[in-house]
Amino acid sequence: MAAEAYVQMKDRRWWREVSWRYLVAVAAVVYAAFPIVYILSASLSPRGTLTGSNELFADITTAQYEALFQTHFPQWIVNTLVIGGVTAIATVLMASAAAYAFSRFRFAGRNGGLTFLLLVQMFPQILAFVAIFLLLLSLRDVIPILGLNSQLGLICVYLGGALGANTFLMFGFFNSIPKELDEAAKIDGAGHARIFFTIILRLVAPVLAVVALLSFVGTFSDYIIAGIVLQDQDKLTIAVGLYQFISGQFDARWGIFAAGAVISALPVLLLFLFLQRYIVGGLTAGSVKG
């Protein structure tokens, strides 16, 4: 099924096998994009509502965006990028190291270990917030920088979930890298650290990109744990900050919220565009027996 064959194929066959795919594409894109177009319209509307702003792009004003940048929003963007970025990088490092161990070494508890990691992740964190809060409160007394109301503290909480599904995802991928590569390097005198950092990590770059993206998106959309840990206005993440706009009992500011939502989607989108060539083909390929 080489691509060239299709390029040269006859019109009739193109109509039968390919044309409808474009129709599906149009439908799919409309489906995926219309709520977002709706938010975009609401964010440009002078009316401050999310429900019932049904005449799309009736009046256009940038007032909501201007108001948005009067708040702490620019700071929130920076915070989110820093927290999300650091978490993503650290997650990739720790999860890949763990996956390397599971994939290349034999040790006691190896078989149960992976399942255990996955199962631990299933604890509903939304109800564990009391424990997280109390833990960080104690930590604050000893090491303020890891405690409550610290972004580093929040990153550490996120890193508690760095293994789990990520290791699982990577594990399959690592397995698909032939062991002969390691053996050859070992014969050349390379230690396990050199093999890991200079050979394996390069080969699994796609899955690293995927895990980084998943981790970033996860951090980015979390408002529950971030809302518990971060308290000062200038330390919040986008999700927590935006949520504040609409959680007020009497003064829900939907317009400004919509504007913030539109802008907040950009970093993830850009990251995806940037990582796409790794991601397509990188996500689950490794789980197939290699």
Add this chain to the structure above:
Amino acid sequence: MRRSIVITAAVGLTMALAACGGGTGSGEEETTAGAEETTEDGGSAGTLTIWADEFRAAALTDIVAQFEEDKGVTVEIVEKNFDDIKDEFIAQAPTGEGPDIIVGAHDWSGELVTNGLVSPVELGDAAADFSEVAVNAFTYEGSVYGVPYGIENIALVRNNALASDTPATFDELIAQGQATGAEYPVLIQMGEEGDAFHMYPLQTSFGAPVFATDDTGSYIPELALGGDAGTAFADYLASIGQAGSGVLDTAITADIAREAFANGESPYILTGPWNIAPFTEAGIDVTVLPIPSAGGEPAAPFVGVQGFYVNSYSENAILANEFLINYAATEDVQVAMYETGGRIPALTSAAEAVSDDPIAAGFVAAGEIGVPMPSLPQMNSVWAFWGVTEANLVSGVATDPAAAWATMVDNIQGAIDAA
């Protein structure tokens, strides 16, 4: 050999870190002590921490600067989302990490007192300077727990372009509204989960308050919203709901109601001072009026009072009380808070100072027959059932209003007993 290198390096670094840590710490203390001769031995005695929402934080800056100057202390205002203040305070205060003062609503007092988190505040002679309803609202089991600063209640807001004189009963109001040909005769926000707060004036006009009161006018944890009066209200809600005349609709959420009124689609809306700014910005000429009665008795809205609480774990109780009694409870501050938040000052003199504003005067007039929102902890068990039942009555899901209302009363009682 290798190990000893690491250990030496580690110890060295630790010393350095510890030295840095200790060094900066003592350095800060020295500067604080130097700045204020009165508090030689450390920063905490002279530092007051206040949690306030965005608007209150802004309104407090002037008086805080004054206080800092007069007393030679530092005051830290931490800006918080209003709805987070209570929960974070409940979580943090017992650990000794909470602020000295929080800005909050009076109906938090039951919960805060039950958790032992707030100290009674002695207003002393100043008590007489506050409006009675404000002080009563902050009184729980005989003690006053907060220094009130603002009062708010909903009222009937009229679009003067669509209607000019307002009838005395709610039915006549609906008829008049329908006669104007506007999209909605009157707007009351609710949403699918209901909104018992905005419905309450209608309910009280049928003589069905949520809790009974004792002879001093304080609420007692005894439900009073059932009985014939409650049933009459339930029937009325159903009759003006979607299956009836269609005046009320659960699809009308807060922002839809506000938008519709701002667009001139209704002559009337039941709402509070927080919504006046969007209306005037939209160019609507409004008058604020008392709410007409639907059931014959006065339509009393809930009155909410906002004020300052003192953390019972505070290490700075004297400073906190000094600030509240002698600084926050002054006319200038309360007028400033009114200007940023629209709430009527709780201090009588400050309320008079703003009374030449017809909007403020309108809300005051509407609130005169109002009743404080109960601060009983039992109230927490009421809201969810109450709102949903009203939503079901309005949407027509509850086909037998009397039965639905009676079930609701049973369920609330069950929740109170279980709590």
Add this chain to the structure above:
Amino acid sequence: MGPFFLVKLSVLALINAFGLFVIYSAWQVSHWGILGSMVAILIVANWVYFSKRMIAAKYLFPGLVFLLVYQLFTMGYTAYISFTNYGTGHNATREDAIAANLAQNENRVPDSPSYPLTVVTGADGELGFAIIDGDDGVLVGTEEQTFEAAPDATVTDGDVTEVPGYSVLTFGEVLEQQNEITSLRVGFDDVDEGSIRTQDGSTGYLYRSVLTYDEATGAITNTDTGVVYSDNGEGSFEAEDGSTLVVGWRVAVGFDNFTKMFTDSRLSGPFLSVLVWTFVFAFLSVATTFFLGLFFAIVFNHPAVRGRKIIRSLLILPYAFPGFLSGLVWAGLLNRRFGFINQVLLGGAEIPWLTDPWLAKLSVIGANLWLGFPYMFLITTGALQAISSEVYEAAKIDGARAGRVFRSITLPLLMISVAPLLIASFAFNFNNFNLIYFVTEGGPNFPGSPIAVGATDILISMVYSVAIESGTQQYGLASAMSILIFVMVGLISWLGFRQTRKLEEVI
């Protein structure tokens, strides 16, 4: 002594330094738990990294430390909370509760005057108050010494500025001993008259305390009524008639929280239907998102489709918005009267998407489909590309039709790689609180239900609305419920994983 060794050496040195610093700080503030954990972590770290063996541990250690501290510990702590009555009214320690009850029941004597007050210290440095009593002039006293007249005291502008035998405290000095001053009570000769206390250091009021705590019996007595409130073992002071003092404290309550779900009829009534819906919701969420994502993946995986990159980027859009935000947008779009779907797409039909029990269920699944298909689209696209094209060629030669190729080749091969992710997705949706909370808030509520639980509530949102949102926070109950939910979803997932292992072995 390669470069890796040097890096390792310096990183370890840093970690050790940080660890020792933490131990030192923990020592200073007497946080023994943190100190002990840090010591353990340091010892294990050095042991692991200096050992010639345990190579796997070197790679697992960093992740495991974070897992241990931030996940396993919080799970353990949650488990601990689940055995207590922690929540509204049982928020702190017994000492705090006693102090709070006493403070709340110390009332100002009705109609008593306010006294201008000055804080003073006596010759021995003990704190005292000097007050101006209208008739008697200046009175001065300490905790030990009841008020006595101080005729030689100086009064300036209505404040006592000098008292012989005592020194007057400046405001700054007052601030240094705020706790001592606010807890100071100075009495009169007549004990029943009450005592003077101050809250602001400049005005005194006459107070009478109604409650007294007896250290020996551990009970609180109301001196007015004579009622004795004794510790009832459940974290409250209870009188014989069953009434309790307002503030209680945290105590262990055994398995009460765990059995509540089944014994409290208010909870056990809706529990079963919520449980069933939770399974249905989680299953349908995975199934719908998976098949839509897979469908798109297959359609756009065709090499002749141009612009695949752009299509993929656009399809990923729903994934780029924070989940709670999308939930809110869908709630708005589905509003019965004003939502875009009814008003614009369906020409003003008033379909009760969020208020009819069945339509609401459909709506949350639909909203979740929109939110979740991009993820499935991504992973299935990846998985499809990993299936070698030779398999398809072989099938083609055998004359298999497209449908059969999908069922016999594509799907099974795909399942091997994505099944574990589907199980993880099932577990995620089992606890997909955000979606339910923001789209329907669990509503429409069961009519007449004794707790605020509705047709679209899943277990986690039910627990949230019962234990957290209902106003009286019951952290103990919430924790117990989260443990139960965890055990349930963990067990199912574990069985699922075992099945996929078998599947893998078969193929």
